[in-house]
Amino acid sequence: MATSESDDFESADEEMNHDIPIKKHTQIQQWSSPNTIDSESDDDMEYVPRQTCTNVNLNRREKYCPIADTSTNKKRVDKDISIKDTYNYKKHEQPVINVDEVYGKKNITCIDSQKVGCAQANTGDMNLKVENNNKLDKTKVEEPTGKDINMDLSSEVTVKLTEKEQTQCKEKKLGAKKLGTKITPSSNFTTDIDNRNKRDIVITEEDVCNKSFIKDEITESDMPEELKSEKTFKEVFKPEGWEGLGDSIELSDELTEEKLQPVLKRLSLVDEETSSSSVWGWGNWDVSSLINTASAGVSTLTSHVSQGFTLLEESMAISDESKSTTNEEEEENQTDNDNKEEQTKEQSSFGFGNFISSVSSITKLVESTGSKVMNGGLDTLEAIGKKTMEVLQEGDPGLKKKRAFFMNETNKPNLSQILREAKEKADNTEKTIEERQKMRKIHFESLLDDYQGLVHIEALEMLSKQSNIKIQQYLSGLDSNELNSVQKMLEEVEELCELGDDDENNDETYEKDLKYKLQEACSDLGINITYEKLHEIYQDSKNYNTSAMTPNDQEIFEHAISILAQFTAFSIERFHKTAELLLIKEHRSTVNETDSLVQLTNILTNQIGILANIYCSALSKLAETDNSDSINANITTIFIEASNASSYIQDAFKLLIPIIQVGAI
Amino acid sequence: MSYAYLFKYIIIGDTGVGKSCLLLQFTDKRFQPVHDLTIGVEFGARMITIDGKPIKLQIWDTAGQEAFRSITRSYYRGAAGALLVYDITRRETFNHLTTWLEDARQHSNSNMVIMLIGNKSDLDNRREVRREEGEAFAREHGLVFMETSAKTAINVEDAFINTAKVIYEKIQEGVFDINNEANGIKIGPQHSPTSPSGLTGTGGQGNTQGGGCC
Numbered sequence: 114m115a116t117s118e119s120d121d122f123e124s125a126d127e128e129m130n131h132d133i134p135i136k137k138h139t140q141i142q143q144w145s146s147p148n149t150i151d152s153e154s155d156d157d158m159e160y161v162p163r164q165t166c167t168n169v170n171l172n173r174r175e176k177y178c179p180i181a182d183t184s185t186n187k188k189r190v191d192k193d194i195s196i197k198d199t200y201n202y203k204k205h206e207q208p209v210i211n212v213d214e215v216y217g218k219k220n221i222t223c224i225d226s227q228k229v230g231c232a233q234a235n236t237g238d239m240n241l242k243v244e245n246n247n248k249l250d251k252t253k254v255e256e257p258t259g260k261d262i263n264m265d266l267s268s269e270v271t272v273k274l275t276e277k278e279q280t281q282c283k284e285k286k287l288g289a290k291k292l293g294t295k296i297t298p299s300s301n302f303t304t305d306i307d308n309r310n311k312r313d314i315v316i317t318e319e320d321v322c323n324k325s326f327i328k329d330e331i332t333e334s335d336m337p338e339e340l341k342s343e344k345t346f347k348e349v350f351k352p353e354g355w356e357g358l359g360d361s362i363e364l365s366d367e368l369t370e371e372k373l374q375p376v377l378k379r380l381s382l383v384d385e386e387t388s389s390s391s392v393w394g395w396g397n398w399d400v401s402s403l404i405n406t407a408s409a410g411v412s413t414l415t416s417h418v419s420q421g422f423t424l425l426e427e428s429m430a431i432s433d434e435s436k437s438t439t440n441e442e443e444e445e446n447q448t449d450n451d452n453k454e455e456q457t458k459e460q461s462s463f464g465f466g467n468f469i470s471s472v473s474s475i476t477k478l479v480e481s482t483g484s485k486v487m488n489g490g491l492d493t494l495e496a497i498g499k500k501t502m503e504v505l506q507e508g509d510p511g512l513k514k515k516r517a518f519f520m521n522e523t524n525k526p527n528l529s530q531i532l533r534e535a536k537e538k539a540d541n542t543e544k545t546i547e548e549r550q551k552m553r554k555i556h557f558e559s560l561l562d563d564y565q566g567l568v569h570i571e572a573l574e575m576l577s578k579q580s581n582i583k584i585q586q587y588l589s590g591l592d593s594n595e596l597n598s599v600q601k602m603l604e605e606v607e608e609l610c611e612l613g614d615d616d617e618n619n620d621e622t623y624e625k626d627l628k629y630k631l632q633e634a635c636s637d638l639g640i641n642i643t644y645e646k647l648h649e650i651y652q653d654s655k656n657y658n659t660s661a662m663t664p665n666d667q668e669i670f671e672h673a674i675s676i677l678a679q680f681t682a683f684s685i686e687r688f689h690k691t692a693e694l695l696l697i698k699e700h701r702s703t704v705n706e707t708d709s710l711v712q713l714t715n716i717l718t719n720q721i722g723i724l725a726n727i728y729c730s731a732l733s734k735l736a737e738t739d740n741s742d743s744i745n746a747n748i749t750t751i752f753i754e755a756s757n758a759s760s761y762i763q764d765a766f767k768l769l770i771p772i773i774q775v776g777a778i
Numbered sequence: 779m780s781y782a783y784l785f786k787y788i789i790i791g792d793t794g795v796g797k798s799c800l801l802l803q804f805t806d807k808r809f810q811p812v813h814d815l816t817i818g819v820e821f822g823a824r825m826i827t828i829d830g831k832p833i834k835l836q837i838w839d840t841a842g843q844e845a846f847r848s849i850t851r852s853y854y855r856g857a858a859g860a861l862l863v864y865d866i867t868r869r870e871t872f873n874h875l876t877t878w879l880e881d882a883r884q885h886s887n888s889n890m891v892i893m894l895i896g897n898k899s900d901l902d903n904r905r906e907v908r909r910e911e912g913e914a915f916a917r918e919h920g921l922v923f924m925e926t927s928a929k930t931a932i933n934v935e936d937a938f939i940n941t942a943k944v945i946y947e948k949i950q951e952g953v954f955d956i957n958n959e960a961n962g963i964k965i966g967p968q969h970s971p972t973s974p975s976g977l978t979g980t981g982g983q984g985n986t987q988g989g990g991c992c
Contacts (some may be wrong), residue, residue, distance in 0.1 A: 549780070567820050568823075568838075572818075572819055572821075575852050575853060576849065576852060693817055693818030695849070696849055697845050699850065
């Protein structure tokens with residue numbers, strides 16, 4: 114249904130173009146970008162890629178625009194004219210014109226059928242149409258201009274098909290919209306008739322126009338069922354159309370007002386035949402008359418009419434609403450419709466000269482309306498510009514801030530300043546980082562972590578927990594007697610593991626005996642593990658203190674803390690490894706393990722004290738000469754960290770107890 | 779060193795697949811062809827930068843020997859990421875992946891990120907496990923996959939860092955509860971707002987990851 118409407122619109126536009134060259138551009142733009150014009154159509158239907166034929170595009174747009182439909186009806190007639198104008202200028206070939214007309218008629222019929230509600234029938238009709246068009250095309254193939262037209266037609270047909278499918282869906286979906294769309298296409302016939310009337314109507318009274326459109330609707334509804342049904346369409350319309358086509362081709366030149374009048378009468382009768390044949394007649398008449406008369410004048414008319422249509426559309430929108438609301442109104446309109454048709458008859462009788470003269474007067478009015486439209490567009494642009502400025506100036510009167518923002522060149526030197534500040538900041542942070550790293554050097558825990566002492570304790574703790582769980586599981590599965598004995602045994606192990614201070618007597622022989630003592634203690638463990646690395650660390654510290662006596666007390670202090678952390682970390686690591694090896698050992702000897710581990714712990718804690726003493730004595734020597742306060746503070750720190758290290762070792766040892774116990778079970 | 783986050787990794791897989799070599803290559807950037815058998819677990823640590831944040835990777839390199847299996851299992855707990863390593867030149871190491879994976883899934887938290895690594899990719903002439911097989915296994919079990927060479931250092935960094943990235947993303951998504959250390963993530967000790975921002979702003983870009991502005 115929509116296809117026809119769109120065609121009309123285009124034609125109207127073309128007419129407009131002739132008179133007003135400026136407008137032409139705008140119209141062309143519209144064609145190229147149909148999206149802008151009709152939002153509805155875009156949503157509903159996909160855009161089938163076709164030739165750039167503007168007509169086709171327009172069709173699509175308007176098809177789904179209920180408001181536009183009213184205007185489009187008239188436009189379609191115009192379109193026929195316009196096509197004639199464009200193509201006929203070069204060659205006065207009737208067939209081309211006829212084709213257009215036929216096409217237009219077909220559209221109408223299709224639309225009608227759709228309106229009736231036979232969606233499937235519609236598609237069938239469409240196919241028929243397509244065939245017809247193709248035939249037409251074939252006949253015209255020889256003519257170059259005709260080819261172009263053919264192209265347009267074919268494209269249009271395809272578009273229509275798709276549209277029909279969509280429209281079918283649409284009709285189902287949209288109740289209200291249906292009404293509007295249906296109504297509009299019906300008006301096509303009448304609009305053809307009203308073609309001239311339109312101008313009058315448009316210019317004179319919008320209300321009248323509305324009425325006329327309403328009439329169109331009514332005529333549709335009144336249309337005989339034969340037309341509506343598929344059969345009638347095929348049988349009646351199609352053959353007639355073909356015949357009519359041929360006739361029209363022959364008669365086109367001969368067409369006169371006399372011919373027009375009978376056609377008009379037929380239209381008024383609103384017969385099935387009228388719908389088809391009358392349209393034909395109209396189309397022919399329009400074409401011939403236009404060709405005969407100055408084509409330019411016609412084009413101007415059409416252009417004016419199209420302008421009027423825009424106004425009409427607005428009014429029509431209102432009218433559509435009213436239509437949908439009540440049927441009574443339609444009835445009333447019917448009466449109006451009759452009147453209108455009479456008017457059209459009268460006008461047709463006036464003759465072309467009168468027609469043109471009246472048109473010329475009308476054109477002036479139209480021009481005024483056109484200029485109004487132009488002005489309206491300018492006003493819109495101006496409004497947009499004003500609004501933009503308002504938005505820009507919102508909260509910024511006179512755009513002072515924004516100007517300042519863009520013209521802010523005085524701030525350029527500030528960039529270097531900012532960079533300088535940033536660099537200073539970075540330097541400061543670097544300094545603080547360095548300081549922190551320095552602090553880290555004398556922070557026992559951090560160093561212990563660096564030497565992985567903490568993570569070894571963590572791992573050892575996990576093993577210890579695991580062993581404890583195993584012990585508890587074992588105990589839970591025992592009866593009371595066994596439980597008592599096992600618990601006693603576990604307590605004994607714990608007692609054995611209590612660390613005494615009795616090894617302090619060995620202090621004097623520590624230097625020679627450390628390596629030996631460690632080996633001895635390890636031998637009882639029954640696992641392949643050495644604690645030699647601890648001896649190496651001790652040797653390092655000893656070498657540091659004897660050979661390289663640096664005068665800097667801070668360095669000695671740092672070294673002391675570092676060695677303590679290293680020693681502690683490695684002690685813990687050894688304990689951890691010992692635990693792992695003990696856990697995978699097949700034959701455990703609890704007493705030996707306990708004994709050697711206690712020994713080891715005592716040796717290690719003692720060694721911590723020895724290390725601390727070495728460094729402290731070195732520092733105290735320096736304290737006699739240098740700033741004694743800081744050195745004494747450092748000495749105190751070393752002793753504190755030494756005791757801290759001892760407690761770490763002892764804690765690690767305590768974690769070993771469950772591992773020993775688990776071996777006892 | 780101060781760090782924003784500490785991620786605990788574990789490296790697991792059959793003995794001799796190159797777990798300790800991967801760790802050494804990642805932490806010390808060197809390769810040691812002859813390695814002592816790992817007893818229980820060894821540790822390595824390295825700082826990396828992700829999203830401009832210094833992150834410490836604490837890697838637990840477990841012993842692959844069957845004897846230590848019961849011990850190493852107890853270390854799985856509290857790991858945020860795991861590198862499951864096999865040797866592309868020894869098919870049996872690939873065949874054992876399923877048991878390793880079951881072990882890891884059973885003894886670790888469910889959010890642990892596991893990366894499958896086919897090591898020794900430099901020994902392509904002795905390859906027994908095709909790359910596609912590793913990919914398929916990873917896909918099947920929802921792992922990240924990479925072939926690495928601890929010898930040539932190919933993909934070693936990426937393996938560790940990509941895993942960290944996944945963990946970091948999970949932290950951002952809120953999957954990991956960083957306050958629960960059982961997830962293997964610790965927040966840095968003195969992670970004051972001043973120093974890290976300065977660090978990330980200046981030195982962050984030079985690191986493996988580009989510094990983020992936020």
